[in-house]
Amino acid sequence: MSEPSNLRALGPIVGAALGSALGIVLVLLVVFLTPALGIKWPVSHALVLVMAIGLPVVSLALIGAALGPSAPRRLRRLWLSLGADQAALRTTTIDPNRPLVLHISRRFTAIYLGLGFVMTASSSFLIPMGSVASLAGWVGLLFFGLITALFLIQFMWPSRFGLALDAEGFTVRMNLGTRQYRWAEVERFFPYYTVALQPVVAFKYRGKADIRGIQMTRGLLGTFDGTLPQNLSIRGTALLALMEGWRSRYVSTH
Numbered sequence: 001m002s003e004p005s006n007l008r009a010l011g012p013i014v015g016a017a018l019g020s021a022l023g024i025v026l027v028l029l030v031v032f033l034t035p036a037l038g039i040k041w042p043v044s045h046a047l048v049l050v051m052a053i054g055l056p057v058v059s060l061a062l063i064g065a066a067l068g069p070s071a072p073r074r075l076r077r078l079w080l081s082l083g084a085d086q087a088a089l090r091t092t093t094i095d096p097n098r099p100l101v102l103h104i105s106r107r108f109t110a111i112y113l114g115l116g117f118v119m120t121a122s123s124s125f126l127i128p129m130g131s132v133a134s135l136a137g138w139v140g141l142l143f144f145g146l147i148t149a150l151f152l153i154q155f156m157w158p159s160r161f162g163l164a165l166d167a168e169g170f171t172v173r174m175n176l177g178t179r180q181y182r183w184a185e186v187e188r189f190f191p192y193y194t195v196a197l198q199p200v201v202a203f204k205y206r207g208k209a210d211i212r213g214i215q216m217t218r219g220l221l222g223t224f225d226g227t228l229p230q231n232l233s234i235r236g237t238a239l240l241a242l243m244e245g246w247r248s249r250y251v252s253t254h
Helices: 003-037 043-082 085-091 106-129 131-156 236-253
Strands: 099-104 160-167 169-174 176-182 185-194 201-204 210-214
Touching: 003 043, 106 131, 185 236, 201 236
Parallel strands: none
Antiparallel strands: 099 160, 160 169, 169 176, 176 210, 185 201
8 A cells, every 4th residue: 555545544544533532522512501501402412412423523534534645744844843943043153252032933833822722712612511610611711811812922023022142141031021040040951841842941040030020930849940932933952052052151251
């Protein structure tokens, strides 16, 4: 079997799996919302449940079959866009004696923005269910809604946010304020792994940061004293190498 045939066969399987998950959510919505809202379906309740779980499976399976052969190209393009920009890293390290400013990547921020919209919408579906589900829905709506709003602002004005480096230290400008750190007080930079595709660059700091506005700094259980933005034009291990290079250079100089 050729590669396109394999991908065409794999597409419906993945699509059906995603459709099953979506169908379960729809079935739960039908079960809880029908008595809560007094919905009267024009067909039997059992048929509604079958359609709620069957339509997403069939629809996404067909979509998976259609998009299967182009999946490697799309995934490769996505991976390249999410990967660290090594060319940009080389250009930014040519002259280490000049200040450097890294702005937000609008393309990368769009991914977080889309996930934020999905989570906010999903939380809103829980609100009409009542009791514990309603409370979880309101908490999720406020939490993910705030995060989505912040990502929306970053997406619209990426040049207003980012990371600035100079001979004295670096400044993080994100969301509702800024944080300033000195190279001499940074103990070390290290990768902090989360559910994201690339690790977050975290660091331990011996001094006290100059914080203006509202900024999140320390991690749980003191795992770190600060992190760098995850949606910069340079991210992951490339950003880690860049920061450690600047720290080593200016700490040894001073």
